[in-house]
Amino acid sequence: MDAREAALRRAHEHALRWLASLPDRRIPARASVDETVRALGAELPDAPSEPADVVDLLATACEPGLTAFPSGRFYGFVVGGTEPAALAADWLVSAWDQNCVMRAASPACTAAEEIAGAWLLDLLGLPPGSAVGFTTGATMANFTCLAAARDTVLRRAHWDVARDGLAGGPAVRVLVGADRHMAVDLALRYLGLGAPEVVESDSQGRIRPPALRRALDRADTRRPTLVVLQAGDIHTGAFDPFPETVQAAREAEAWVHVDGAFGLWAAASPRHAHLTQGCSAADSWATDAHKTLNVPYDCGLALVRDPSALRAAMGLRGDYLIQHERGDPVDKVPELSRRGRAFPVWAALRSFGRSGVADLVDRLCRHARAFADGVAGIDGARVLNDVVFTQVCADFGDDARTERVLARVLEDGTAWISGSTWRGRRVIRISVSNWSTTDTDVARALDAIRRAADATAR
Ligand SMILES: Cc1ncc(COP(=O)(O)O)c(C=O)c1O
Structure with missing residues (x-):
């Protein structure tokens, strides 16, 4: 057996052991950063090491410092797990080591992206x-x-950003709902667009259509405008009312973008597709495959109605590249060199099939409703949102007790939930995003929340 094969076999054994530990593992890590640094060894060795030994050291030193993100009882942030076909495909991605820049360089990568x-x-x-x-x-x-x-909106205003930059050009207006995800603000910052104009949202975090109309009408002149809507609020799971808002934005000749990091997947379920009604009339949509679809990190999806608009923004030419007149994968994303992210996506979709993706979405929503019912039955607990999708937001009367419940749940280790501040109060957030979550996982997590609530009742 050569060194590479020995290292891969060792990695395989460690990976299977890790995955087998998930059903009964405490969710939080047992070791701190400093402890893990000590276990790994901070000194760069002078001499080479056997690859298999390096894998053994990595796996054993890191294991206590790993959080069980892929567990069916991880409900923090918005975090998917790893569906088996996608995980196995991801191993192949590393072994194949394709650079997915160009059609001609990796036909398989482009084929997987296209399908x-x-x-x-x-x-x-x-x-x-x-x-x-x-x-x-x-x-x-x-x-x-x-x-x-x-x-695109600047081009329509006769301004070429690629050639002339932003300075001196028409100012772009960006309108967002008060409850958009901060990733939108970050993207706007990267793009030199500054802070957006904030439009009022309702009790569930949905942008208010009359407020959006008023904001759109307020401009003295028709400035290049972007409207950013949301499919899935991280606290409530709520969806913006797309038919009215997209219509209003269209009348103002704005570009409409939808951030649907986890919520866009509602469209894949006949039972939940009504939540995204009207959303397809937008110009662009952002979502994640590493959340609801449950492929490994890191995989997001940028979807743009007009391919030429995306190519104009992201495309490039290089004398040493082998470029195709139909465009290449590099023309659709910010990076040049990158791994074959489409292979695990293809594998997850091939493995789930159409009905499997719908069932997955329905199951996540069903678990979220079970959480809401269970939490609502706990003395002193209040579910604060209408549970329309996969997010549950609750408190325990006052901020101090909510904090204590959260701390106890994390200490208990059976499940992981996140805290947040929402509408001025501390809350717990339960986000159901993992393909492997079972009714038993939900029951065990609810028991842990009940135990924490009982212990903090006095
Ligand atoms: C609505 C929304 N937008 C954007 C993001 C950012 O996603 P990522 O962490 O994949 O960059 C998230 C993450 O939870 C989200 O919920």
């Missing part, structure tokens, strides 16, 4: 023929879409 891209548009109910870029995550997907948006 997975078409399947995604179909499942998400978006216009066929839209461009699909495979980014690192939803933050970069928002950035990518909004770059196409910025350049």
Whole structure:
């Protein structure tokens, strides 16, 4: 057995052991950063080491410092797990080591992007023929879409950003809902667009259509305008009312972008597709495959109705590249060299099939409702949102007790939930995003929340 094979076999054993530990593992890590640094050894060795020994050291030193993100009882932030076919495909991605820049350099990579891209548009109910870029995550997907948006609205105003930059050009207005995700603001910052104008949202975080109309009408002159809507609020799971808001933005000749990092997937379920109704009339959409679709990190998706707008923003020419007149994967994302993110996406979609993705979305929503019912039954607990999708937001009467419940749940280790501040009060957030979560996982997590609530009742 050569050194490479020995290292891969060792990695395989460690990976299987880690995955087998998930059903009964405490969710939080047992070791701190400093402890893990000590276990790994901070000194760069002078001499080479056997690859298999390096894998053993990495796996054993890191294991206590790993959080069980892929567990069915991880409900923090918005975090998907790893569906088996996608995980195995991701191993192949590393072994194949394809650079997905160009069609001619890796035909297989481009083929996977094209097939997975078409399947995604179909499942998400978006216009066929839209461009699909495979980014690192939803933050970069928002950035990518909004770059196409910025350049297009400025081009319509006879300003060429690629040639002349932003200075001296028409100011771009960006309107966002008060409850948009901060990743949108970050993307706008990267794009030199500054802070957006904030439009009032309702009790569930949905942008108010009359407020958006008023804001759009307020401009003295028709300035290049972007409107950013949201499919899935991280606290409530709520969806902006797309039919009215997209219509209002269209009348103002604005580019409409939708951040649907986890919520866009509602469209893949006949039972939940009503939540995204009207969303397909937008110009661009950002989502993640590493959340609801449950592929490994890092994989976001930038979807743009007009492929030429995306290519104008992201495309490049290089004398030493082998470029195709139809465009290349590099023309749809910010990076040049990158890994084959489309392979795990293709594998997850091929493995789930259309009905499997719908079942996955329905199951996540069903678990979220079970959480809401269970939490609502706990003395002193209040579920604060209408649970329409996968997010549950609750408190325990006052901030101090909510904090104590959260701390106890994390100490208990059976499940992981996140805290947040929402509408001026401390809350717990339960985000159901993992394909492997079972009814038993939900029951065990609810028991842990009940125990924490009982212990803090006095
Ligand atoms: C609505 C929304 N937008 C954007 C993001 C950022 O996604 P990522 O962490 O993949 O960049 C998130 C993450 O939770 C989100 O929920």
